[in-house]
Amino acid sequence: MTRPGLLQNAKRFTSIQTQSRALQSSAQRLIYRRARPAVTHGNQVQPTAFGKVTKRFASQLPERNSIGAFTPTAAALFVVAGIGLAFYFRNEKTRLEEEREKERSAKSYGRPQVGGPFSLTTHGNKSFTQDDLLGKWSLVYFGFTNCPDICPAEMDKMTEVINSAQKYHGDIFLPVFISVDPARDSTSQISQYLEDFHSQFVGLVGDYATTKAVCKAYRVYFSTPPNADPNGDYLVDHSIFIYLMDPEGKFVDAFGQVVTSADAQAKINGYIEEWRKDHGGSRL
Structure with missing residues (x-):
């Protein structure tokens, strides 16, 4: 019940009390003026001749329990x-x-724990570790050069994203390709493969154990046989994600196959602006 309702009930209760007292006073004055003493027989009191008058006034008095709607139950x-x-x-x-x-x-x-220490070899036969990712925004993709369609499409997407992003942010990106097929992907094979994509791509490869370790660090699934024959015919399956790492080498986001280059570019722009705010306006 709201406060106005309580005030209305209070006023109503006060008005009824006033009317009740007025009726009681009138009845008492009339009875005292005209009534004769009641005759008592034992414990029973016989009504006077003016009992009807008393009942008439009593019937006009409101009952206590019928006053207002604010009963004890309502209060509770x-x-x-x-x-x-x-x-x-x-x-x-x-x-x-x-x-x-x-x-x-x-x-x-x-942030999920994606990334970590690794040591691989570039397509130019140079050593490359996780420290070489520092200082730039890295886009890392795991694939293999014999991939017929998915890998080329994702590599083209990375090229398009970086070309567009560099127009706004400058040369602050590093595209990285890591092979999950070390048996067939030699450094020369990777070097030739990367010619069709962005000129700044760095191709990386290692032995099976090293490849497995870096895939585990980035939570990448791959199905290359451990002792695969370089001249053999086998299938390779792997996760399809482009990993975005910040200039400190920390994981930022992963773009799946369904993410368009425009969507990836928009997200990267947002991450860069947020990173700059957190790092005092740094241009990286």
Whole structure:
């Protein structure tokens, strides 16, 4: 019940009390003026001749329990409802605060553990480790040169994204291709393969154990046989993701096959702006 309702009931109760007292006073004055003493027989009191008058006035008096709608039951329900609302709003406030804290924590600490130490060989026969990723925004893709369609399409996507991004941000990107078919992908084979894509691509390859370790670090699935024959005919299956790493070598996002180059570019622009704000406006 709202506060205006309580005020109305209070006024109504006061008015009824006033009317009741007025009726009682009138009845008493009339009875005292005209009534004869009642005759008592034992414990029974016989009504006077003016009993009808008394009953008439008594019938005009309102019953106590019929005054207003604010009964003890209603009061109890009002209190219970108030307590329930208080608990609800308190719990809702706590829930919202927890959600905000989770969002802040996810932004700072919610990145999956993708990436890590590795040591591979470039298509130019040079050593390349995780430290060579530092200082630029790296786009890392795992594939193999004998891939008929998916790998070339994803490599073209990376080329398109980097060409577009460099117009806005400059030369701050490093495209990386890591082979998951070390038995057939020699450095010369990778070098020839990369000629069809961005000129800044770095191709990397290692032995099977090293390849397996770097794939595990980046959470990449691949199905190349451990002791594959370089001249053999076998199938290779692998995860299809382009991994975005920030200039500190930390994982930022993974773009799947369904992500278009335009969508990837928009996301990368947002990540770069956010990174710059967090690093005092650095141009990287």
